[in-house]
Amino acid sequence: MGPVLDVVFSAGFLAAVLRVCTPYVLAALGGLIAERAGVPNIALEGSMLSAACTGALVAGYSGSVWAGAACGIAAGCLLALLLGVLHLHLGADAIIAGIGINLLASGATAYAVYALLGDKGGTSRLRSGTLPTVDLPLLGDVPGLGTVIGGQNLMTWFAVAAAPAVAWLLLRTRFGFHLRAVGEVPDAARSVGIRVGRVRFIALALSGALAGAAGVFLSMGAVSFFVTDMTAGRGYIALAAVYLGMLRPWGVFLAALGFGAAEALAVQLGNLSVPSQLVSALPYAFTLLALAVFARRRRRPAPAVTGAIPSPSEP
Template identity: 85%
Template sequence: MGPVLDVVLSAGFLAAILRVSTPYVLAALGGLLAERAGVPNIALEGSMLAAACTGALVAGYSGSVAAGAVCGIAAGALLTLLLGVLHLYLGADAIIAGIGLNLLASGVTAYAVYALLGDKGGTSRLHSGALPEVRLPLIEDIPGLGTVVSGQNLMTWLALAAAPAVAWLLHRTRFGFHLRAVGEFPDAARSVGIPVRRVQFATLALSGALAGGAGVFLSMGAVSFFVTGMTAGRGYIALAAVFLGALRPWGVFLAALGFGAAEALAVQLGNLSIPSQLVSAIPYALTLLALAFFAWRRRRPARPTSPVSGVAADPATN
């Protein structure tokens, strides 16, 4: 137990949580926006995969990390917009269409890498480069704090900034008001002149861009190359964070950090004498437990309250 506590309480572990949580935070916030607009974005996994592959390939061939990041984020947005076309215009079920797009992205990215590089595993032979790390000259000299925050990847800082930005967008802007109205009462929103489909498509583009940022981090931040299937279910875990966070920006952010902490713990425990099968199952087991808790909380009946005192009444006395 001692070595495990030493790992969990170390500054390096806190830094790892921020780093590992980056794709979860970005993808989950993207899923939150789409869900609040009334279009479940099940294609988060596919958007991340498409962005990771596109970013690495473009950066490798162009020699520009910035161009790779921009093209990767655009690829994530385009795939999510395709979900909007299938669901909003062609009437396809959003969940089925999203799963289909995830499978499409998995196949297309693997084929693209093989067709361009002749490698079925990834783009390791292509020098793609990585997004820069952000150094904080004054803070990095502070013991503990410097280890945690200084030297984090640029996408990690963007993920940390995305949470307050999404909260501000949803609750402090006119577009956010329209977005929430469209997701909750689309007919009422349409009756007062809100362009429902335009708002939904704009939200899906933003959702896909955030998921694309998560994918770009995987192939150009955590490492500097693309590996076939490297998202490894993170898009689905991000969806779990959306609902575990009760569809609220800060709740989703904290849920995503929790899943990131589970993965970071699994990585750290892999260095100890613990069975690797048990360690690798930690993030997925936590996801199942979180979804079970969410389902239990949703189905738990509310206790009746007394009309006089407002205190929950005992059912046995009624």
């Protein structure tokens, strides 16, 4: 137990948590925007996977990581819009359509890599490059803190900045008010002139872009290549963070941070000769446990209100 505690309370572990939680935070915030608009974006996994593949391929062939990142984010956005077409225009069930898009992304990315590179595993033979790291000038010199925040990827800081940005968008802007109205009472929103379909498509586009940024980080931030099915269920875990965070921006951010901590702990336990089967199952077990706690809290009856006025039929 001692070595595990030493790892958990080390500055290096906190730095790893900040790095590992990046795709969870970005994808979960994207899922939050879509959910508040009334469209559950089950296709987060597919958006992340297509963005990771597109970003690595474009960066490798063009020689520009910025072009790869832009195309990757655009690919994630397009898959979210595809969900919008299937669900909002064609009337398909959002859950079934989202799962279908995830399966499509898995097969299409594997085929694209094999067709272009002749490799079924990934793009390791292609030099894709990585997005730059950012060192904060003053905070990086603070002992201990500099180890945590030093050398973090640009997308990690984008994820940190995305949390307050999404909170401001949803709670402080006119568009955010329209988006929440569309998600909660679409008929009432439509009656006052809000274009429900348009708002939902914009929400899905933003959701897909954030999920795409998460995928770009996986293939161009954490590593410099794409691996087949490298998202490994992170999109589904991010979707769990949306509900675990009670559909609130900061709650979702903290939930995603917790899932990132579980994955970082699994990596560290793997370095301590813990059985690999237990290590690989830890993030998913943490997800199930968190959702079980969330469901139990939702089912708990509301406390009785004291001092209530009795009805006329009561003595």
